[in-house]
Amino acid sequence: MRIAAVIAAGTGLTIAYAPGATSYNGLNLTPQMGWNTWNAFQCNVNETLLLNTAKSLVSLGLKELGYDYLILDDCWSTGRNDSGYLVEDTVKFPNGMKSLISQVHSYGLKFGIYSSAGLYTCGRYPGSLGYEQKDADLWASWGVDYLKYDNCYNQGQSGTPKLSFDRYNVMSKALNATGRPILYSMCNWGQDNPFDWAYTIANSYRMSGDIYDSFSRPDPRCPCDEAIGCSFAGYHCSVLKILNMMASIGQRTQSGSFNDMDMLEVGNAGMTDSEYVTHFSMWAFMSSPLLIGTNLLSLSPGNLAILSNPAVIALNQDPSAGAAVRKWRYPVADTDEYGIGEIALWTRTMDNGDSVVALVNAGNASRSMNATAKDLFIDQGTSGTYTVAAELSEEFDIYDLWANRMGEAEAGQILNGTAEVVAMNSTTRYNSTRVSYADGLKANATALFGKKIGRLSAGGTLTATVDRRSLGLFRLRKVEGNKLRKRDEL
Amino acid sequence: MRIAAVIAAGTGLTIAYAPGATSYNGLNLTPQMGWNTWNAFQCNVNETLLLNTAKSLVSLGLKELGYDYLILDDCWSTGRNDSGYLVEDTVKFPNGMKSLISQVHSYGLKFGIYSSAGLYTCGRYPGSLGYEQKDADLWASWGVDYLKYDNCYNQGQSGTPKLSFDRYNVMSKALNATGRPILYSMCNWGQDNPFDWAYTIANSYRMSGDIYDSFSRPDPRCPCDEAIGCSFAGYHCSVLKILNMMASIGQRTQSGSFNDMDMLEVGNAGMTDSEYVTHFSMWAFMSSPLLIGTNLLSLSPGNLAILSNPAVIALNQDPSAGAAVRKWRYPVADTDEYGIGEIALWTRTMDNGDSVVALVNAGNASRSMNATAKDLFIDQGTSGTYTVAAELSEEFDIYDLWANRMGEAEAGQILNGTAEVVAMNSTTRYNSTRVSYADGLKANATALFGKKIGRLSAGGTLTATVDRRSLGLFRLRKVEGNKLRKRDEL
């Protein structure tokens, strides 16, 4: 049974909505955004780094864009005390974790911490298996708002969905029992198909092995081609590989519980600008958590501009909370040094009825790409096909969501502190703490819709030239008719 | 061990029959038929829709053809009361469920309801996991005759046949404990190989991800190519994909417990007429439940004619309760836009000894197709081969099961109420409430056998021209000899 589809196209009946909470704990109705220590710093973490980063999140306007979780990953403790409680590393955190978190809160940010559902964390620090309630209580007492919960050293407690569910559920219940709202980010690497069961116990769940800073290079250490049934997910998974693994499971994405494609690599120098644009766009489009994973203190203007594009973030924070669908994927002859070359079309219907289209060119040459109306609207009709889709007889204005990308000069000003960021609402910038994305989308806020570049005739074909290893990302807005028409598709 | 094969061909001994009930609860000796809300209406359900549909099932002669279950799918409740009992949505059902069901019964129809073996239904309404007996008791008290039991939000209770069996068995026992005969339709999407274990606890079991209204388009959201071992079945599975998934598991089909290929899409506009003919024919031929999934109030004459073909329904309701076997399948060069193109031969032996043949042309061009006697009768000999099959030395009359399809004019009269349907027994129409299919088949009722179009010589080859994306469906009747010879093949 397709989950919670409540389409009423053409039936003439009023639409019914699913009752009850759409999040098991009320949190994360749209994907979490923030910053995490791991990708750039691994175990080299300390109070100074975190406070400097907190400052940067504010000064660069990232907090206002929605990046409001500051997450401390592995390597923060030194063991357990005689009472069984974890003890923070006082060399790294000389003022203690409670004080640090309090300061982070004072920046208007929320604080995330890390552990593993195993004997140790991945870095061999103490894990939480068997200590779930003690650890949750401690974190709550510190003011922790978020837990990333890893899968290392899990004592073989896996192999069926039930074994993994039961293990992760212990911490879910422990967090709930603290009474403090704590976002629960499950990191079991897609083992035992979490997209089939995690939504009743967690706010997000990793669905693959660890990302690395490469657009397409295959690595044997990321051995599975499919998320389904992968019992050893590994790491060094490329952007393209993780993206394609989402094609068959993204359908399970829902408000309150998201497929997590792993943290962003934007800024870490392993990809070109257009590859980072593609990476960021597709993570946003798929409703993956958007967790910056680079050193903000040395961020380049170009990468700030990528991370700050409000029209792309608006896809991620859309109330529809869905994932894009891969409509087609074809190999191309212009492959890269690893033999990889492909193109794909991904689409998604947004809460306000707009359609968004990504034409991904993962070939090695620039090319003209086409998407027919049939390709675009295959899911819009009765029973999931295009035949009777109303969209086939409608015209759409085409908006390019990267056309208003912030320029180098403007980004540079923000980075060197000469631009005012708090109030920045413009075509290039957005302050979601003043007007939420949901409200901004309803109000057709300029910054959230890119730039109009043309029109798609009824039943016509969308055509765009897309650079090598890049994408075209377009928002289609109906020319006439009720823009407020609600479409609940997931 | 081949299940319950009791062939005695050539042995000269009397045939023994398997003892005891062939259905675990005595129900569903042939596949259920009826109408379900989901494919056309999803969550947009209410009393008016159901009562109008009930009326239509009668007025269109569909009830008389055997479509006698009216099934309300997801989205009918608003939660549980303080006693833990489900509460119907009184906006949708202002007179209450009990009253509604009583009215449905008054039309001579049976009533089906829906829940999930999980925390929630797929639409996030309350699920029955942990409430099985309470829910079964309530439904029985309302007069419910049928339960579709879904698999959403199952708390990870899957991964081995035992985990799925045990979960679904709780409801099976609960339904039995009510004392009311309630058909139990398991919908766990083929997870954990239900074709290997469901027959002792359920009357039918879904064997794939959800169907969608497409004949052949592959969709990554329906990721498994085989039913066996598929741990994430998904949705947007095409007719052709589901059909081919049956080839290796249809053998487990048996009286009282059927592989469910999902509800029909006939009438929903995503396929051509010949594609719907193929879809309907093969669902009937495979002994899948036949559950109409379209809006009866806007049904076209052509689609009514498809759903009403008595000679095809007779395959589905044959006392043999078996599934057709795919004898061969070949790729063809004339592929469609998705690269799909194939032809296949499916056959099945009926209770009265007739053989039925489907030549499926899923290529993009019309073609002449052949089936040799050897292809046709491979299963008829001792030990499962054709070599000593008696059929090789027999002649057969060939009946085209679509030749007597009801015309547009006649169907139009039924739809506009100018035709008398209650008594309609003719070459195009059948009233199974007067003469059951079993009795009609024994009596060689004209409507159940199509139109004679030729003869197959002994050991000869059946040849037919089959349109693109269509099928030839033929019933072979022995020219001489005892038509009443019983063949128990499954």
Next chain:
Amino acid sequence: MRIAAVIAAGTGLTIAYAPGATSYNGLNLTPQMGWNTWNAFQCNVNETLLLNTAKSLVSLGLKELGYDYLILDDCWSTGRNDSGYLVEDTVKFPNGMKSLISQVHSYGLKFGIYSSAGLYTCGRYPGSLGYEQKDADLWASWGVDYLKYDNCYNQGQSGTPKLSFDRYNVMSKALNATGRPILYSMCNWGQDNPFDWAYTIANSYRMSGDIYDSFSRPDPRCPCDEAIGCSFAGYHCSVLKILNMMASIGQRTQSGSFNDMDMLEVGNAGMTDSEYVTHFSMWAFMSSPLLIGTNLLSLSPGNLAILSNPAVIALNQDPSAGAAVRKWRYPVADTDEYGIGEIALWTRTMDNGDSVVALVNAGNASRSMNATAKDLFIDQGTSGTYTVAAELSEEFDIYDLWANRMGEAEAGQILNGTAEVVAMNSTTRYNSTRVSYADGLKANATALFGKKIGRLSAGGTLTATVDRRSLGLFRLRKVEGNKLRKRDEL
């Protein structure tokens, strides 16, 4: 760890033997031989059939060749009595089972019965799940010597080796508890890898779906290409498919517990003579149980000759109790109508040091086939390679194991009762009740070694012309040296 390999080649040390029983219950040190009702009669069984067959087993000399189990398969009961004991069908067995078994015993034969580790047998008769001890006790009281224990209706108790092991182990213990020696033949179709665990609880275990009477035709109802990890084995598996599935698991074959390739189809008319010769040869060579599955009352001389070849049966009953190894397998261009065409080399070392070679031509044309010394002796050296194999510097006489096949005339005499079978020891016939195969092999009994046809020079290449869909089966005997040298290879 390679199981129980005790090769001492070239070490100069005395060879150690594995201690303790090599069979968990002391039975079946070489594979069981006999006759089973299913393949030819399915459910059409009765006292007359069984007694006539018992008589034939004796009169045709089959008992003397070792076929001494008469096995009644499914469909023999009518239910359970008030005490929970199974009740035989008194229509089929008017004198009761105890009396029947007693008569069978009086022919010098042993009697086998059938049940399923499930709610029902495959034919929906009562199964033994939950009644194991009661059923075992009853069978023991009747004098039953053998149980074939099927896998139908197993209530989902599968999915890990542990789930299957535990279920089958209940009956294993129940049989042992009776105190009567009862051969335990597990029939769980290879589910959950029984070749990895069955040897401590059973005397043989099916490793595939059901055989059917076809040499090579693929059928989607036999869906797995490998025995390993197959969760739905199905039926209609061809001889060639089952044979190739053995290549990776035959290594687990051992005295007391054999991979069961399913019952023989010889005589059922679905294959040519040379295909049956190949089928029978390879079943014998792989140490599969040899259970005749045809109607002995209508057996042809040619098929009797196949089943009676003592030189081939001697491979099966060799004290080494091993399985042949597939040294190579290549596709050939001359494929059959199903696209199948391949050749393969299988070899095995026998207890007396001889090597046996099968050159299987599953192509559609006759061909010359070669096996180099290296191919032949790859397993003979230290650490499993050929490099230091003593055999490379030795000469071998080549014996063709089918050269002395009994002629049509001789077989006809046996069938019409004009030949004396009790005492028949000759080149074509053997009486293993007088001289066991083990003793006959030690004594170089003529009938067990075929006919010398040439010599293989040291390090040379064995060449043979092999007909289409046939095999060459040769026994290589060292020209000089100690023929009694013991080789324990398994």
Next chain:
Amino acid sequence: MRIAAVIAAGTGLTIAYAPGATSYNGLNLTPQMGWNTWNAFQCNVNETLLLNTAKSLVSLGLKELGYDYLILDDCWSTGRNDSGYLVEDTVKFPNGMKSLISQVHSYGLKFGIYSSAGLYTCGRYPGSLGYEQKDADLWASWGVDYLKYDNCYNQGQSGTPKLSFDRYNVMSKALNATGRPILYSMCNWGQDNPFDWAYTIANSYRMSGDIYDSFSRPDPRCPCDEAIGCSFAGYHCSVLKILNMMASIGQRTQSGSFNDMDMLEVGNAGMTDSEYVTHFSMWAFMSSPLLIGTNLLSLSPGNLAILSNPAVIALNQDPSAGAAVRKWRYPVADTDEYGIGEIALWTRTMDNGDSVVALVNAGNASRSMNATAKDLFIDQGTSGTYTVAAELSEEFDIYDLWANRMGEAEAGQILNGTAEVVAMNSTTRYNSTRVSYADGLKANATALFGKKIGRLSAGGTLTATVDRRSLGLFRLRKVEGNKLRKRDEL
């Protein structure tokens, strides 16, 4: 989450180390080395063989090179006594095991023993399942230092990581409970993905089926191409197959718990000298245990030279305790008789910052092979890519680790006792009992670094001519800069 990566490249922060023990029981911080009876002697074991071998390990300088475990594999007991304790075979061990072990200890060697986590050992001697504590206590009382624990006859206790973990954990705890340090070598053939869970309970774990003495020959008895998810590993796995299975799981290798690629075949005559060089090099490079598996009493000079290369052993005993990574693998046209032909690049960063490179030519012809700086340093940059790897702008001296291989004459002198081995530190020999590998590496001991053969320019390409079925093995040392820079990569 990538386990325990603590790279700080380019961050300017101090590097944090993982706390706590890196071995669950404090043992085996680098892979075990020694000699095992099985590959050469199988069950033909006795006191004389073991004592002679102990003597040889000392006299050939192997003990000083680090081969200090003498391991008695299967077939040493005769059963259990009335108290349930195992009894050694007094024919094979006339002075008892305790006395034997004491003598082995007197040579400065440690003693290993064997059992199985099953009812029997693979050779059908008594297994330890259910007797874990009794057996561990007995072995401890004898002075045993090492247990190889096999997987035969495991009563079906497998199928999920949890089932295997729990079974093997019983022995882990039993060994710990003895109070004696006993290295625990798990041999469950990679079943249920031990690389995902064994490190908290064992010091090494087999990850494949049994090796055999062949470089590349595929054998159906080693059926899995991947270690992940392999439920039946088998045996007769070639060197090349096992090596490639490591590519996706070697990442889990860590100090205290190693992927075990099975015992060495060097010396057993099934491979050429260059194949043995490749086998030995890659086992060392992957941090597999190095367990000699040949008869030391008949060792050839060439094979002694392979086993004695200190520059290669130093890779194995490097404090980094990591595994090499396969950077690329390509098929080549010059295949061998089995159709196998490929080339690959493997690299690894050592504890002192050096990079080691293996260019494996598994093709049938000699060839020039290249590795670009990008290939070499893909893992050195931030987030795992090469882009910002410092190494790209550095020069490296290239050392050939086989250039100083001991000559035939020198090896001959050692074998005939005319060379002094105890004090042998030279370019060809090393005494690790005087200066550990860790200390020797820190001190740049000549014998551990091969011979300088050239220089790699910054960002340049390493080129080497590599013979057919051989490898080039090079250590890259930075020309300028701090050689002591610590790199913790795993």
